[in-house]
Amino acid sequence: MDCYDVVIIGAGPAGLLCGILCGTKGRSVCILEKGDGAGKKLLLSGSGKCNITHAGSIKDFLAHYGDKGRFVKPSLLNFTNADLMNFFEKRHLKTVEASDGKIFPETQSGRDVLGVLLEECKKRGVVIRYREPVQDIAKTPSGFEARTKNAVCRAGTAVMAAGGASYPSTGSSGDGYAFAEVLGHTIVEPGPALAPVIVRNYPFGNCAGISLADTKTAVYRNNKKVRDLCGDVLFTHRGLSGPGILDLSRYIRRTDALKVSLVKFDTKEDCEKDLIKEFTAEGKRTIKKCMSKYKVPQRILKRIFYLKGIPLDLNTASIDKKIRRVIVDNLMECPFVVESLGGYDEAMVTRGGVCCREINPNSYVASFRFGIIQG
Ligand SMILES: Cc1cc2nc3c(=O)[nH]c(=O)nc-3n(C[C@H](O)[C@H](O)[C@H](O)COP(=O)(O)OP(=O)(O)OC[C@H]3O[C@@H](n4cnc5c(N)ncnc54)[C@H](O)[C@@H]3O)c2cc1C
Numbered sequence: 513m514d515c516y517d518v519v520i521i522g523a524g525p526a527g528l529l530c531g532i533l534c535g536t537k538g539r540s541v542c543i544l545e546k547g548d549g550a551g552k553k554l555l556l557s558g559s560g561k562c563n564i565t566h567a568g569s570i571k572d573f574l575a576h577y578g579d580k581g582r583f584v585k586p587s588l589l590n591f592t593n594a595d596l597m598n599f600f601e602k603r604h605l606k607t608v609e610a611s612d613g614k615i616f617p618e619t620q621s622g623r624d625v626l627g628v629l630l631e632e633c634k635k636r637g638v639v640i641r642y643r644e645p646v647q648d649i650a651k652t653p654s655g656f657e658a659r660t661k662n663a664v665c666r667a668g669t670a671v672m673a674a675g676g677a678s679y680p681s682t683g684s685s686g687d688g689y690a691f692a693e694v695l696g697h698t699i700v701e702p703g704p705a706l707a708p709v710i711v712r713n714y715p716f717g718n719c720a721g722i723s724l725a726d727t728k729t730a731v732y733r734n735n736k737k738v739r740d741l742c743g744d745v746l747f748t749h750r751g752l753s754g755p756g757i758l759d760l761s762r763y764i765r766r767t768d769a770l771k772v773s774l775v776k777f778d779t780k781e782d783c784e785k786d787l788i789k790e791f792t793a794e795g796k797r798t799i800k801k802c803m804s805k806y807k808v809p810q811r812i813l814k815r816i817f818y819l820k821g822i823p824l825d826l827n828t829a830s831i832d833k834k835i836r837r838v839i840v841d842n843l844m845e846c847p848f849v850v851e852s853l854g855g856y857d858e859a860m861v862t863r864g865g866v867c868c869r870e871i872n873p874n875s876y877v878a879s880f881r882f883g884i885i886q887g
Pocket of ligand 1: 521522523524525526527532544545546547549550551552553554556557558559563564565589644646647673674675676678679682683684685686687688859860861
């Protein structure tokens with residue numbers, strides 16, 4: 513039997529940062545990790561470059577948490593994006609801002625972020641035991657007891673940092689929910705979130721890999737707009753992904769319609785007016801030539817015109833109002849029907865989990881600030 517002040521389940525970024533905090537405050541800490549290494553999901557994040565935060569005002573972050581903005585407020589305001597950047601910069605890992613405000617380590621490597629976290633754990637004597645999947649956890653009169661196949665770990669405090677259920681190959685496969693439930697917590701049904709969309713009868717498989725920057729996508733249900741959002745949209749083999757789609761995914765349901773704006777006009781009328789100008793301009797004789805102005809990737813354009821039965825080499829003189837409207841509709845609101853959302857294997861995060869009402873959002877703030885940022 514091993515005894516510590518704190519036992520942490522999971523060596524992802526949450527478990528490691530918690531280990532650093534507890535170690536800073538002089539607690540003896542043991543992290544039990546299921547896999548043979550720490551931070552496997554962290555290494556995948558931001559396509560390996562690890563997008564650690566955003567440069568915007570921390571107050572603007574709150575709106576991105578929907579109705580849980582109030583819950584995360586104390587955490588975000590007391591350990592801000594600037595604090596996080598300082599944390600790494602003080603440890604000689606500079607950060608850089610991308611044009612869209614995303615913050616990455618200067619080295620563009622998640623491995624360096626993980627390196628800092630592991631080094632700080634080491635400095636504080638945090639013990640990390642790999643290949644130790646926790647099988648159960650129980651409350652004891654003096655704290656908690658976590659059991660693995662090979663060990664029993666006792667501690668006054670237990671921290672659940674076992675992650676969600678997405679990308680189970682990284683080790684986080686939802687074990688934490690069962691542990692929390694055994695300890696008396698209510699679990700709000702988990703589900704995949706920040707997931708790509710699989711499109712019904714998807715005709716753009718040959719366009720996989722094409723990304724459209726800052727593109728407006730709207731979600732419709734029963735012909736009513738549910739939500740829209742601007743962000744990069746990626747065409748995949750089976751549907752749509754990219755930051756714009758992932759951010760919208762929490763509002764998307766099966767059979768919803770998505771309308772993606774391939775051109776940057778405010779209204780269809782503006783788009784049509786511009787098309788008329790192009791189609792009647794001197795010297796431009798085919799649709800293909802006229803379309804080059806709008807910078808819609810060729811493969812996508814070809815596919816749309818093929819599906820609508822409009823030859824791209826059609827002379828603009830033969831375009832009537834009906835054809836023009838079809839073009840406008842497809843450029844402004846290229847339509848897709850949602851077959852399903854990607855499952856846990858493809859979702860970046862998990863929604864649901866321990867009911868927020870059962871967590872005190874203020875409980876850790878003071879010690880965190882004292883421990884890491886000023887310590
Ligand atoms: C493809 C992808 C890209 C992403 N990109 C970004 C990004 O750019 N920016 C961003 O902020 N976030 C990104 N994320 C999300 C981010 O990676 C997660 O939010 C983050 O890793 C969560 O950290 P965590 O410590 O809570 O959990 P995890 O990183 O999931 O770590 C949990 C740990 O617990 C361990 N564990 C689980 N069960 C047990 C058990 N029974 N016993 C012992 N150990 C256990 C697991 O093995 C794992 O090591 C991305 C995620 C994915 C999948």
